[in-house]
Amino acid sequence: MQKGKKRSWAEPFKIKMVEPLKMTTREYRQKCAEEAGYNTFLLKSADVYIDLLTDSGTSAMSDRQWAGIMLGDEAYAGSRNFYNLEDAVRKFYSYKYIVPTHQGRGAEHILSTIMIKKDDYVPGNMYFTTTRLHQELAGGHFIDVIIDEAHDPNSEHPFKGNVDFDKLEDLRKKVGADKIPYVCIATCVNMAGGQPISMANLKKLREWSKEHNVPIIHDATRVAENAYFIKVREDEYKDKSIAEIVYEICSLTDGCTMSAKKDPMVNIGGFLAVNDKEIFDKARNMVVIYEGLHTYGGMAGRDMEALAIGIEESVQYDHIRARVGQVEYLGQKLLDEGIPIVMPTGGHAVFLNAREFLPHIDQDQFPAQALAAEIYIESGVRSMERGNVSKGRNPETGENYRPALELVRLTLPRRVYTQAHMDVTAEGIIDVYEKRENIKGLKFVYEPEYLRFFQARFEKIG
């Protein structure tokens, strides 16, 4: 290559089947937003142009995965696809025993019920909505032990998913290790903006875990994305493959819950995997009550086959580099225009900092919720709120939590959109930014009791 000559980059796949998108007008979208109570979760997908609501179950399966769908063995018991899935989990994630579930929260429910006793404390590197709720429903209290930088949208720490050992030790000294059933560690922490934990930090946690006899449960939903960041940011891993790094991360933990709708690129599915036979036996018994027989959990045989293949594809370097690279590309476009985003960009999403984007809206008038609605109206791009609405109310005081991070998440499905879609998305957001002073806050007209962000309805204030 000639010095200084630019070489373009393109997606490492070609398109074999297309899904046409509906183009809509601003007036039409304004009406849709009102009907949806300014909640992007309540929009009809057919009214959305570029759907960046979530990367959950929205990725494009490969031709190999679709071929796997045709190999579904829909036997009630002992489906061959289960054994293929079990092999993939052992080979790529190291865990010995696996219990399939309908999706990640099914695994969280079973694990929390088995491991947590009333008034236990579950430390974690930031909460996740369903994970924390299952911990609380099982009688536990979630304690955030992530480093402070994770709560600072302007900190450029390379591993904002790291555990703060002072916070962890404070908890242990206060309540005792007996009251800590496990430490819950997410890779590429969703709520922190898809930010990774370093291998060094995880190794240190392993030492702590052995010393105090407290297991580590891994939320492995985005482990491959985390492995990519370790490869490019932790020097001693630069020559290791993504597969090797993923395997090492998992080996440092005692089990995992997995939402297969993320990293492994299937539309539905999940599992619980552990190394402890006793926990496995309990989980295998419980899964028949809530999900299905232990060789399918909540999944069809064909879905387990697509998942087994997706796990293997998720650790391919070209794939994961393109995946994380697309997030970086969108983030850079916004940064170039001075739009406030969480830095560095994470593995699965670009997060707009709604506090800085809309400084004139008080947090109890839900700036991130209002911004997500406005972006949809302006551009047809669907994003979601991750802030005061998602965090909910403190059950003791009844007040909104008013979290430090008030964000709008633009989440990229894997292998679905092209770089041109990213350009259009960025342009729409830039237009909203130019008109930001006119955006108004929102108030609830309907507030559900659990996970309120999914179904809440709002109206504009003033």
Ligand SMILES: *Cc1c(COP(=O)(O)O)cnc(C)c1O
């Ligand atoms: C999506 C997700 C879950 C829950 O999984 P579901 O498949 O949606 O039930 C748990 N943890 C993290 C980090 C997630 O992103």
